[in-house]
Amino acid sequence: MLQGLRLQRLPSVQPGIALAMRALAIAIVVLAASIALLVAGEDPLALGAQLVSATFSSTFGMEDFGLLVIPLILTGLSVAVGQQIGTWNIGAEGQFLVGAFAATAVGLFVPGPAWLILPLIIAAGALGGVVWILVPTLARAFVGVNELITTLLLNFVAALLVYYVSTGPWRDRVGMSNSSTARITVEMPEFWGLIHWGLPIAILMALAAAAILAFSRWGYEVRLSGSNPSAAAYAGIAVRRHIITVMLLSGLIAGVAGAFELAGTVHRLQGGISNNFGYLGIMVAVLARNSCVGVIFTGILMAFILNSGIILQTQGITTSAVLAMTGAILFLTAIGDELAHYRILRAGSTRA
Amino acid sequence: MNATQDRYIAAPGTAPLVQLKGIAKYFPGVVANQDVDLDVLPGEVHALLGENGAGKSTLMNILTGIYQPDAGEITIDGYAKQFATPLDAIAAGIGMVHQHFKLVQAFTVAENIHLGWSETPRLASARKLEARTKALAERFNLHVRADARINELSTGEQQRVEILRVLAREARILILDEPTAVLTPAEARELFKALREFTSRGNAVIFISHKLDEVLEISDRITILRGGRRIATHDTSDCGPRMLARLMVGRDIVLADMRQRPPGAAPRSAEPILRLESVSALDDGGKTALNDITLDIHASEIVGIAGVAGNGQRELSHVLTGLRRIASGRIVVDGAPIGAGDAAAFSELGIGHIPEDRLRSGLAPAMSVAINAVMREYKKPPIGSGGLYRSGAATLLAREIAKAADVAVPDFAMPVRNLSGGNQQRLVARREMRIAHKVLVAAYPSRGLDVGAINTMLRYIVELRDAGAGIVLISEDLEELLNLSDRIAVLYEGRLMGALENDKIDVEQIGLLMGGRTVRKEAA
Numbered sequence: 001m002l003q004g005l006r007l008q009r010l011p012s013v014q015p016g017i018a019l020a021m022r023a024l025a026i027a028i029v030v031l032a033a034s035i036a037l038l039v040a041g042e043d044p045l046a047l048g049a050q051l052v053s054a055t056f057s058s059t060f061g062m063e064d065f066g067l068l069v070i071p072l073i074l075t076g077l078s079v080a081v082g083q084q085i086g087t088w089n090i091g092a093e094g095q096f097l098v099g100a101f102a103a104t105a106v107g108l109f110v111p112g113p114a115w116l117i118l119p120l121i122i123a124a125g126a127l128g129g130v131v132w133i134l135v136p137t138l139a140r141a142f143v144g145v146n147e148l149i150t151t152l153l154l155n156f157v158a159a160l161l162v163y164y165v166s167t168g169p170w171r172d173r174v175g176m177s178n179s180s181t182a183r184i185t186v187e188m189p190e191f192w193g194l195i196h197w198g199l200p201i202a203i204l205m206a207l208a209a210a211a212i213l214a215f216s217r218w219g220y221e222v223r224l225s226g227s228n229p230s231a232a233a234y235a236g237i238a239v240r241r242h243i244i245t246v247m248l249l250s251g252l253i254a255g256v257a258g259a260f261e262l263a264g265t266v267h268r269l270q271g272g273i274s275n276n277f278g279y280l281g282i283m284v285a286v287l288a289r290n291s292c293v294g295v296i297f298t299g300i301l302m303a304f305i306l307n308s309g310i311i312l313q314t315q316g317i318t319t320s321a322v323l324a325m326t327g328a329i330l331f332l333t334a335i336g337d338e339l340a341h342y343r344i345l346r347a348g349s350t351r352a
Numbered sequence: 353m354n355a356t357q358d359r360y361i362a363a364p365g366t367a368p369l370v371q372l373k374g375i376a377k378y379f380p381g382v383v384a385n386q387d388v389d390l391d392v393l394p395g396e397v398h399a400l401l402g403e404n405g406a407g408k409s410t411l412m413n414i415l416t417g418i419y420q421p422d423a424g425e426i427t428i429d430g431y432a433k434q435f436a437t438p439l440d441a442i443a444a445g446i447g448m449v450h451q452h453f454k455l456v457q458a459f460t461v462a463e464n465i466h467l468g469w470s471e472t473p474r475l476a477s478a479r480k481l482e483a484r485t486k487a488l489a490e491r492f493n494l495h496v497r498a499d500a501r502i503n504e505l506s507t508g509e510q511q512r513v514e515i516l517r518v519l520a521r522e523a524r525i526l527i528l529d530e531p532t533a534v535l536t537p538a539e540a541r542e543l544f545k546a547l548r549e550f551t552s553r554g555n556a557v558i559f560i561s562h563k564l565d566e567v568l569e570i571s572d573r574i575t576i577l578r579g580g581r582r583i584a585t586h587d588t589s590d591c592g593p594r595m596l597a598r599l600m601v602g603r604d605i606v607l608a609d610m611r612q613r614p615p616g617a618a619p620r621s622a623e624p625i626l627r628l629e630s631v632s633a634l635d636d637g638g639k640t641a642l643n644d645i646t647l648d649i650h651a652s653e654i655v656g657i658a659g660v661a662g663n664g665q666r667e668l669s670h671v672l673t674g675l676r677r678i679a680s681g682r683i684v685v686d687g688a689p690i691g692a693g694d695a696a697a698f699s700e701l702g703i704g705h706i707p708e709d710r711l712r713s714g715l716a717p718a719m720s721v722a723i724n725a726v727m728r729e730y731k732k733p734p735i736g737s738g739g740l741y742r743s744g745a746a747t748l749l750a751r752e753i754a755k756a757a758d759v760a761v762p763d764f765a766m767p768v769r770n771l772s773g774g775n776q777q778r779l780v781a782r783r784e785m786r787i788a789h790k791v792l793v794a795a796y797p798s799r800g801l802d803v804g805a806i807n808t809m810l811r812y813i814v815e816l817r818d819a820g821a822g823i824v825l826i827s828e829d830l831e832e833l834l835n836l837s838d839r840i841a842v843l844y845e846g847r848l849m850g851a852l853e854n855d856k857i858d859v860e861q862i863g864l865l866m867g868g869r870t871v872r873k874e875a876a
Contacts, residue, residue, distance in 0.1 A: 012718060012767045220730055220741040224723065228716035234675060234707060235727045236696025 021336030073299035074257035075281025091151025093278025094158035099258025102128030107184030129255015188264035196264035360395030375424035399571035447518030508539030564867035597863025618820030631681035656837030674698030704788030725750035
């Protein structure tokens with residue numbers, strides 16, 4: 001039987017098959033988690049129903065869920081944008097943190113009316129993200145240093161910087177808090193319930209990025225440079241310049257995510273404000289196959305998974321379980337992406 | 353040959369060390385070897401001469417057990433052998449030094465010598481391995497520094513390590529693939545001395561090369577391969593460079609002369625439209641790849657660039673199309689100098705480029721047919737104006753190019769790599785012809801294509817010439833060059849030799865130039 005079959009590797013993957021592989025990966029992980037819950041003496045079906053109802057049938061649930069969607073779409077977009085030119089921005093986490101840090105600086109120390117300060121906060125966040133990815137960008141563009149490592153390592157620097165200022169010089173002395181700054185005076189206006197305008201803006205940013213990539217000359221050049229740099233050079237495209245702009249843009253988006261999180265959701269800088277959003281953004285982008293429109297949907301999916309983790313915690317199940325689930329989904333998706341290249345042939349039906 | 357005093361003279365009736373009889377090897381659609389006989393005697397340096405694709409490498413891969421022959425016999429030292437794996441061939445005393453060394457850069461010389469060797473002592477200290485290496489080096493009289501890391505060594509030293517590694521495994525037959533390609537003349541002399549010493553002990557060397565001078569200098573006998581078959585075997589003392597050149601490249605050339613212009617074709621211009629003036633350029637590794645090249649290209653003419661690949665062809669096509677900066681000299685287009693290294697400027701001036709490796713540099717394989725087809729015109733209306741990229745207009749243009757190229761594309765959004773090689777090449781050619789108003793640089797345009805597709809490609813090139821463009825045709829195929837070119841120059845080690853009018857050329861002369869003999873030297 002088995003000898004009658006053989007595998008053929010296809011050079012390109014059909015998008016439909018790749019999406020099916022993602023759905024399959026999620027299904028396998030949900031199934032595995034259900035079995036684990038069953039073994040632990042829980043009822044997975046009841047828990048699942050509870051997750052859906054807790055998230056979608058109450059305003060509270062929807063608000064919590066919506067607030068998670070915003071940073072996940074943006075960090076996912078940040079990674080997906082970087083991938084357009086073939087760079088891996090593993091540092092969305094750090095850029096997010098520095099974006100939040102810069103936004104806090106403006107929020108705490110620049111007096112002025114809200115209509116002026118709020119745009120300034122967001123601009124500061126964007127600038128913070130750009131500054132944090134600047135050195136990895138230049139190192140990659142001019143010396144060929146792998147951005148994967150440089151962006152990753154700067155995450156730890158950013159995390160320590162935020163811990164330092166929020167427990168040290170910027171500590172909230174009035175509120176006697178030891179672990180966060182004072183609440184900033186301005187905040188993002190609300191859009192629906194507790195969900196702030198970051199949500200529609202994040203979705204618009206993703207749509208705008210997709211449109212620019214598809215319908216502008218710049219987007220054409222970036223896509224070509226990402227797909228085959230030597231062909232782009234052959235076509236006379238300044239590949240290095242595009243690498244720089246795209247990487248800086250990737251950092252900018254992550255920085256804006258940090259500013260939104262600060263000004264819209266948390267309102268004060270504290271260690272751990274990034275909540276791993278930067279790392280989860282990598283998953284959001286991978287699940288979306290680096291499609292800028294796709295990250296809207298996979299961002300929502302990832303928010304649901306995260307939110308489920310928080311709800312499950314109230315049932316006495318550790319959040320590590322959810323982290324393990326997200327890791328398993330990413331792992332299976334990577335395998336699925338490779339498997340999507342193969343087609344099973346019956347021997348004799350075609351000849352090599 | 354002045355080395356006769358220490359020549360090893362085999363006793364009469366001694367069996368050849370290597371005897372290949374009727375070797376054949378077929379690959380899908382290609383005859384790599386057919387009816388090849390080869391005798392290698394103890395004590396001789398036997399040169400294997402032939403163009404690229406003549407079947408030298410396949411034959412040696414069979415002798416070293418990498419390929420199994422489809423027909424024929426291998427006899428080593430009088431015993432029939434079958435090599436299932438390279439290890440069998442090594443056990444039979446056959447060792448090969450490849451053109452690209454197979455050394456671990458981060459390991460020391462001693463470690464590389466002992467890597468994957470059954471006689472390597474288990475649990476040996478570095479010092480012990482180095483001592484063993486020193487002993488081996490003395491025994492074979494090949495000076496190496498046992499404790500040096502490979503990446504600290506010059507290419508000549510690395511080659512010595514490779515040779516020592518082979519000899520340490522008791523090889524009696526040493527195969528060297530283009531060994532001098534990476535060496536300086538002094539290193540080459542050292543190598544030749546070592547080879548002489550090796551053969552003087554009754555061993556044999558098979559020396560693969562296309563350089564006539566060095567083959568004449570080092571070898572005792574020469575076997576010439578062409579088109580996968582053995583053409584002749586001669587004693588080197590009976591050979592001269594002219595004769596070898598003729599044997600190597602002198603197939604019966606079918607003169608399907610495409611040089612005739614139809615009535616109404618654009619005339620060859622008096623002034624060059626593109627001119628390289630004493631241009632030198634470096635390769636990617638920073639070594640000089642082009643040396644003081646001066647070349648005129650006139651409108652409506654085809655200039656053929658002959659030569660064995662790797663002599664600067666890649667860099668020449670890059671310089672001509674603005675892909676590579678030049679180290680010195682200048683490039684003049686229509687009388688005005690142009691800054692090198694700006695591919696966009698060159699293509700806007702009307703210089704098109706069919707690159708040697710279309711999938712690596714001429715196309716983005718994973719991107720759609722449409723995106724690839726418009727690579728040269730996406731900035732112009734109707735596709736690009738006001739910073740936009742109109743994909744509808746791009747598909748329309750792609751459709752037009754595909755039609756001209758006679759390529760049936762079911763879906764312009766599918767990745768271009770789903771097209772066959774011939775279709776990709778025609779698509780690239782048509783795309784480039786649209787912008788090549790002045791010059792088209794075509795590097796190996798028929799490489800990897802079947803006969804029909806080759807004909808189409810050559811027809812395209814003639815068509816463009818008749819429309820008034822100057823064409824630089826870089827090729828290894830002499831037949832193709834002779835049939836198309838108005839003038840032919842030969843590129844050898846980064847220098848351009850002679851740009852001779854096609855009428856005044858004979859094949860032997862080109863063969864000599866390709867082998868590094870200058871016309872002047874030959875006349876003297």
